[in-house]
Every structure is written in structure tokens, then in C-alpha cells.
Amino acid sequence: MIKKFMSFVLTALLLNAGIGTVYAKSNAEKEAQHAGKVKQAIVRLGTGETALVKIKLRDKTKLEGFVNAIGEDSFVVTDGKTGIATTVAYPQVKKVKGNNLSTGVKIAIGVGIAIAVVIIIAAASGNIGRGKDLTRLVF
Numbered sequence: 001m002i003k004k005f006m007s008f009v010l011t012a013l014l015l016n017a018g019i020g021t022v023y024a025k026s027n028a029e030k031e032a033q034h035a036g037k038v039k040q041a042i043v044r045l046g047t048g049e050t051a052l053v054k055i056k057l058r059d060k061t062k063l064e065g066f067v068n069a070i071g072e073d074s075f076v077v078t079d080g081k082t083g084i085a086t087t088v089a090y091p092q093v094k095k096v097k098g099n100n101l102s103t104g105v106k107i108a109i110g111v112g113i114a115i116a117v118v119i120i121i122a123a124a125s126g127n128i129g130r131g132k133d134l135t136r137l138v139f
Contacts, residue, residue, distance in 0.1 A: 035090040042067060042075050042090075045098040052099040053077060057092050 045051045051067040055077060063086055065079040074089045 031091055035093075038090045038093045038096055039075075041096045041098065042070055049080070052080075054097040054099075055088065055093055056095040057088070058094045059092075063088065 042053075045053060045067055047067050047070055049066050053063075053065065053067055055063040057063070063077050063079075065077045067075055068078040068085055069076040074087050076085050076087050078085045
């Protein structure tokens with residue numbers, strides 16, 4: 001009887017040893033993590049009139065404009081229409097939407113336009129539809 005009881009206790013101890021305690025993050029940790037993500041998003045957008053953003057703050061205020069300056073604890077959003085600059089701390093931000101195109105997207109758009117121009121020029125010169133090989137014109 002003692003052997004069964006000891007084997008049961010030993011089994012229970014081994015099973016409990018494999019299960020770790022899960023700790024939930026505190027609100028301060030969650031807010032700090034969110035502020036870090038917001039800062040990364042703003043830094044990725046950059047500054048200048050092409051770095052357009054729409055920001056929703058925790059107090060339900062909405063800002064729209066471009067990122068004028070980026071600091072360690074805050075950034076500045078300037079309204080494109082009125083020119084009013086607003087300093088925003090990263091923890092105040094609830095949601096960020098950026099409208100900045102990356103370099104890769106700009107290159108892809110440029111290549112697409114160049115190909116379209118070549119096709120239009122080839123069509124206008126009459127080389128398409130007469131059995132001519134269009135790839136020799138392009139490459």
C-alpha cells in the first residue's frame with residue numbers, strides 16, 4: 001500500500017514539475033510594449049511631408065498630417081492644411097496608420113510605367129499585330 005501511495009505522490013510531483021507557472025503581464029508592461037511598437041512604426045515612416053499619418057489617441061482625439069520630428073519619448077505631427085504642430089507621447093497613441101510608400105514599391109511602380117510606355121510606343125509604331133516579335137523591341 002505504501003509503495004502505491006509513494007508512486008502516486010512521485011508521479012504527481014513529476015507532472016507538476018513540468019508545468020511552469022504562467023504570469024500575466026501587468027498593464028504597465030503592456031503599455032510599454034505598445035508604446036515601443038508605436039515608436040517603431042513612426043520611425044519606419046520617417047519624417048517629412050511624405051510621411052503621412054492618421055493617429056487615434058487614447059482620449060479618442062484624431063490627428064492627421066505628417067510626421068515632422070521624432071524624439072525619444074514623443075513625436076510631432078503637423079497638420080498639412082493648417083500647419084499646426086502637435087507633440088504626441090508614444091504611450092498616448094492608440095492606433096497609427098501610415099501612408100508612406102516604401103522604396104521597393106516606388107521602384108515597382110516605376111518599372112510598371114516604363115513597360116507600359118514601351119508597349120504603347122510599340123503599338124503606335126505599328127509593330128504589334130503584324131507578326132513582329134515584341135520581345136526584341138524591349139530586350
